[in-house]
Amino acid sequence: MSDRYSIIPIPVAYESREGNFRFEKETWLIAEPGLERETEVLAAWLSRVPGIEKVKIVSANSNISESLFMPSGHERNKPEGSMILLSLEPELFFNTPEGYILDIAPSCIQIKAAESAGIIRGAASLWQLALGNGRKEEQEVSIQAGRIVDEPRFSWRGLMLDCARNFFRVEFIEKLLDLAAFHKLNVFHWHLTDDQAWRLEIPSKPELVQYGAFRRDLRYQEEYKKGGYYSQSDVKRIIDYAQARHILVVPEIELPGHSIALLASHPEYSCKGRADPTVHFEPEDRYGIFEDIVCAGNDDVFVFFDDVLQEVCKMFPGPYVHMGGDEAPKTRWLECSDCRERMNTLGFVSEDSGYLPEKLQAWFMGKISNLLFKYGRRMIGWDEVIDGDIRRDTIVMSWRGIEPGIHAAKRGYDVIMCPQTRACYLDHKHNDEPEEPGHLGVCTLSDSYLFEPVSDKLSDEESDHILGGQANLWSELIYFGRQAEYMLFPRLCALSEVFWSPRGKRSFEDFSQRLRVHEHRLDALNVCYYKGRFF
Numbered sequence: 001m002s003d004r005y006s007i008i009p010i011p012v013a014y015e016s017r018e019g020n021f022r023f024e025k026e027t028w029l030i031a032e033p034g035l036e037r038e039t040e041v042l043a044a045w046l047s048r049v050p051g052i053e054k055v056k057i058v059s060a061n062s063n064i065s066e067s068l069f070m071p072s073g074h075e076r077n078k079p080e081g082s083m084i085l086l087s088l089e090p091e092l093f094f095n096t097p098e099g100y101i102l103d104i105a106p107s108c109i110q111i112k113a114a115e116s117a118g119i120i121r122g123a124a125s126l127w128q129l130a131l132g133n134g135r136k137e138e139q140e141v142s143i144q145a146g147r148i149v150d151e152p153r154f155s156w157r158g159l160m161l162d163c164a165r166n167f168f169r170v171e172f173i174e175k176l177l178d179l180a181a182f183h184k185l186n187v188f189h190w191h192l193t194d195d196q197a198w199r200l201e202i203p204s205k206p207e208l209v210q211y212g213a214f215r216r217d218l219r220y221q222e223e224y225k226k227g228g229y230y231s232q233s234d235v236k237r238i239i240d241y242a243q244a245r246h247i248l249v250v251p252e253i254e255l256p257g258h259s260i261a262l263l264a265s266h267p268e269y270s271c272k273g274r275a276d277p278t279v280h281f282e283p284e285d286r287y288g289i290f291e292d293i294v295c296a297g298n299d300d301v302f303v304f305f306d307d308v309l310q311e312v313c314k315m316f317p318g319p320y321v322h323m324g325g326d327e328a329p330k331t332r333w334l335e336c337s338d339c340r341e342r343m344n345t346l347g348f349v350s351e352d353s354g355y356l357p358e359k360l361q362a363w364f365m366g367k368i369s370n371l372l373f374k375y376g377r378r379m380i381g382w383d384e385v386i387d388g389d390i391r392r393d394t395i396v397m398s399w400r401g402i403e404p405g406i407h408a409a410k411r412g413y414d415v416i417m418c419p420q421t422r423a424c425y426l427d428h429k430h431n432d433e434p435e436e437p438g439h440l441g442v443c444t445l446s447d448s449y450l451f452e453p454v455s456d457k458l459s460d461e462e463s464d465h466i467l468g469g470q471a472n473l474w475s476e477l478i479y480f481g482r483q484a485e486y487m488l489f490p491r492l493c494a495l496s497e498v499f500w501s502p503r504g505k506r507s508f509e510d511f512s513q514r515l516r517v518h519e520h521r522l523d524a525l526n527v528c529y530y531k532g533r534f535f
């Protein structure tokens with residue numbers, strides 16, 4: 001069967017039947033009220049399938065069987081074209097809102113789900129099947145009859161794109177959102193600020209992008225600035241596009257480290273800049289970890305971020321905001337009289353070792369998470385964020401390996417697994433050949449595929465804290481969208497199966513066979529993907 005359907009990620013259950021569904025000259029999408037957006041997305045997806053010419057949307061009134069006939073004003077005959085029905089059936093039982101049934105009969109296709117999110121996941125399976133195995137345009141598009149019953153293993157199936165080191169335009173992000181939905185991912189983690197750029201327009205603080213969104217490219221002798229930022233309307237466009245595909249957008253604003261581009265417009269929020277007005281920063285064009293971070297001893301910092309986060313929460317309707325919290329060296333805090341005074345006041349001093357700046361970081365991130373709580377949001381942080389004590393509703397992204405995530409889950413924190421250790425960091429090389437692009441390590445396709453987010457070290461109850469996993473694409477060495485595609489694919493296909501499919505269904509051998517078919521689909525969608533060895 002898998003050679004017939006070859007869906008990635010592999011569905012929970014499927015069976016084939018006699019016959020084929022053929023796409024005729026016209027394809028009719030018939031949907032119940034309430035599924036208008038999902039229907040439009042499926043129509044857009046199918047119209048990109050070579051061989052499918054016309055896709056027409058018909059909204060059903062209340063009874064979908066009525067709509068099996070021509071719309072009002074015409075004779076009640078079955079339409080000339082091929083038919084696809086989308087229907088909500090609240091009585092269908094799934095463990096998650098994303099469960100769906102895809103019924104393929106020679107006469108029509110039906111996508112059924114209890115909720116609209118399930119309709120989109122079923123539509124993604126149909127899109128894959130319609131793209132088939134890369135047939136030529138003149139051939140007819142047909143799908144083997146059968147039935148798929150499917151739902152995800154994890155509720156968090158993420159993709160992070162670093163838009164700070166390299167600026168990706170909105171059109172490219174939309175392409176990635178479609179490819180994420182194609183693989184049934186449901187979270188877009190948007191890394192918007194870092195040492196190299198501040199990309200998010202905050203209306204009340206235009207200086208943030210004015211000084212933070214463009215940086216001097218140090219590779220050129222002459223003055224040459226590169227960069228860009230996302231305006232309010234860009235953000236709305238991305239959120240709308242993602243929402244239609246049932247993908248949650250999670251913005252990331254990095255604190256207290258990785259913040260040079262913020263300090264470019266507000267040097268007074270650095271430890272050195274508060275007392276010395278000559279201190280000056282520019283967005284970095286080098287990579288690494290920089291010692292200048294946001295001062296924890298300056299109360300104005302929290303007033304400033306209260307305003308910023310209030311605006312961020314207005315822009316992003318989702319329940320989470322990622323606040324970074326990683327790789328913050330404490331050199332400046334230890335030198336800073338304001339930070340030292342804060343540590344004295346809070347008692348973050350020990351007789352043996354002096355100041356305890358790690359506790360100050362936990363306190364700092366705690367203040368930020370309280371600001372978010374005020375606006376009804378939960379904070380996500382990289383795994384360093386729980387080095388001290390922080391609100392239990394903080395969500396931990398385990399990146400330094402799986403151990404920090406195991407530790408966090410045992411302490412009762414919700415965890416998203418995205419370890420850099422040969423699993424989820426897709427800026428790493430596909431293989432260890434010197435010609436291969438990438439840096440900081442190697443992560444082969446099989447490494448990604450064999451990654452398991454739930455460790456045997458966790459009890460059942462602790463395992464419930466593992467919300468899922470995420471692929472992360474950092475862009476220090478990525479200058480163009482095409483390069484991003486090459487780093488993402490096909491490892492993102494492998495991870496989508498890790499995050500969606502039942503553990504017992506996963507087989508790398510079987511996946512590799514399906515991938516051969518799937519590559520034709522990626523070709524049809526104009527994706528630039530890696531074609532070298534998988535091990």
Ligand SMILES: [Zn+2]
Binds near residue numbers: 296297332339
């Ligand atoms: Zn300070």
